[in-house]
Amino acid sequence: MSKKKLIRFDWAMKTILRDKANFDVLEGFLCALFEDDSIIILNILESESNQKTDDDKFNRVDLLVQDKENRKIYIEIQNTRETDYLERLLYSSSKIIVDHQKLGNDFSNISKVISISIMYFNLGLGDDYIYHGTNDFYGINTHNKLIVKKRVELLDSLEPKYKFEEKNIFPEYYIITVERYKNLIQRRIDEWVYIFKNNEVAEGSTSKNIDKAEQKLAELLMTDQERAVYEKYLINLARDRDAINTAKEEEGHEEGKIEGKIEGKIEGIERMIVNAFKAGGTIEFLSLMAQINNAEVVKILLKYGLMEKPYSDIDISVSQ
Numbered sequence: 001m002s003k004k005k006l007i008r009f010d011w012a013m014k015t016i017l018r019d020k021a022n023f024d025v026l027e028g029f030l031c032a033l034f035e036d037d038s039i040i041i042l043n044i045l046e047s048e049s050n051q052k053t054d055d056d057k058f059n060r061v062d063l064l065v066q067d068k069e070n071r072k073i074y075i076e077i078q079n080t081r082e083t084d085y086l087e088r089l090l091y092s093s094s095k096i097i098v099d100h101q102k103l104g105n106d107f108s109n110i111s112k113v114i115s116i117s118i119m120y121f122n123l124g125l126g127d128d129y130i131y132h133g134t135n136d137f138y139g140i141n142t143h144n145k146l147i148v149k150k151r152v153e154l155l156d157s158l159e160p161k162y163k164f165e166e167k168n169i170f171p172e173y174y175i176i177t178v179e180r181y182k183n184l185i186q187r188r189i190d191e192w193v194y195i196f197k198n199n200e201v202a203e204g205s206t207s208k209n210i211d212k213a214e215q216k217l218a219e220l221l222m223t224d225q226e227r228a229v230y231e232k233y234l235i236n237l238a239r240d241r242d243a244i245n246t247a248k249e250e251e252g253h254e255e256g257k258i259e260g261k262i263e264g265k266i267e268g269i270e271r272m273i274v275n276a277f278k279a280g281g282t283i284e285f286l287s288l289m290a291q292i293n294n295a296e297v298v299k300i301l302l303k304y305g306l307m308e309k310p311y312s313d314i315d316i317s318v319s320q
Contacts, residue, residue: 003200003201003203004200004201004214004218004220005199005200005218005219005220005280005282006195006199006200006201006213006214006217006218006219007199007217007218007219007222007230007280008199008234008279008280009077009118009195009196009217010061010077010079010118011061011230011233012025012217013061013062013063013075013077014061016216016217017063018044018063020044022212022216023041023065024209024212025209025212025213025216025217026041026063026065026075027039027040027041027208027209028192028207028208028209028210028212028213029192029213030067030073031188031207031208031209032187032188032189032191032192032207032208033116033174033189033192035188035189037208039067039068040067040068041065041066041067041073042065042066042067042068043065043066044063044064044065045064045065045066045072045100061076061077062074062075062076062077062092063075063076064096066111069112070111070112071111071112071113071114072096072097072100072111072112072113072114073113073114073116074092074093074096074113074114074115074116075116075118076092076115076116076117076118077117077118077119077120078117078118078119078120078121079120079121079237085119085123086123089115089117089173092115093113093115093171093173094171096113097110097111097113097171110169112168112169112171112172113171113172114171114172114173114174115171115172115173115174116173116174116176117173117174117175117176118176118178118196119175119176119177119178119179120178120179121177121179122177122179122180123175123177126177126180128180129176129177129178129180129181129182129193130174130175130176130177130189130193131173131174131175131177132172132173132174133172133173133174133175134170134172134173135170135171147166148166148167149164149165149166149167150164150165150166150167151163151164152164152165176193176196178193178196178197179197181193181194181196181197183197183198183202185202185204185205188206188207188208189207190202191205191206191207191210192207192210192213195210195213195217199280201213201214231281231285231289234276234279234280234281234285235276235289237275237276237279238272238275238276238278238279238281239272239275269290269292269300270300270303270304272289272290273286273290273297273300273301274300274301274304274306276289277301277306278306283297283298283301
């Protein structure tokens, strides 16, 4: 049984995941990442760079949501490398705090911000594909953590009762580097990262609402008009990556350095085919985009190790 092809998650964030009826997909992802099945999204909030149409920048897509604990969760997908990425990440989380703090309110109402970055490039040096960053204070001499608590009223009591909880107000950061993921399922969040990388659900996936993702993100649900807009997005994405790779090659030649990466060896039409395939394009779509037949597309994908099936097992009929 063939796996169901899904639309890219960044395109889903630009479109269907903004509908309240589809919040369950985002909730499933967040439940797996936070390892907490009680996550409930209440609203989609507008962030400065929220983009909704295919004419907007396609190298970055973001979404700001509010959950039942009044936390602001900023989800961002970055498709291409950005030199000052961490600096912009800090700016974005800080701006969310300022933008949603009403004038005249005291600082006790500041919302917790959680920033989640899903990146299709490798950031820095590391041996993992998911990183979590927090802000804590430790004694210089004792090395013990400073704990500051706040009084919280228990609302399920008839009489005023309170408990003390540790304050947790500083932004938290999650960085997911998709390219480093090796397609191994070890934890629930891996099932979602598998979707980000392969545009399909891994066999045997069981995390919360991942069945909803497979159902609602299916390419087959698209109308002809929606498919045309989506394919235009894939073309833009492939061209953007192509332009960046070309610039890297030219810089490398000028410096006398030739990187041994596959992007540095692809020329012309082959480069576009590879980039569009990595962005989620089907063989038929790649054939139409490059104006070559299906067999030639398959040969290119096999050449660069992007297909594992034997040549004879793939439908290579020439499109008319």
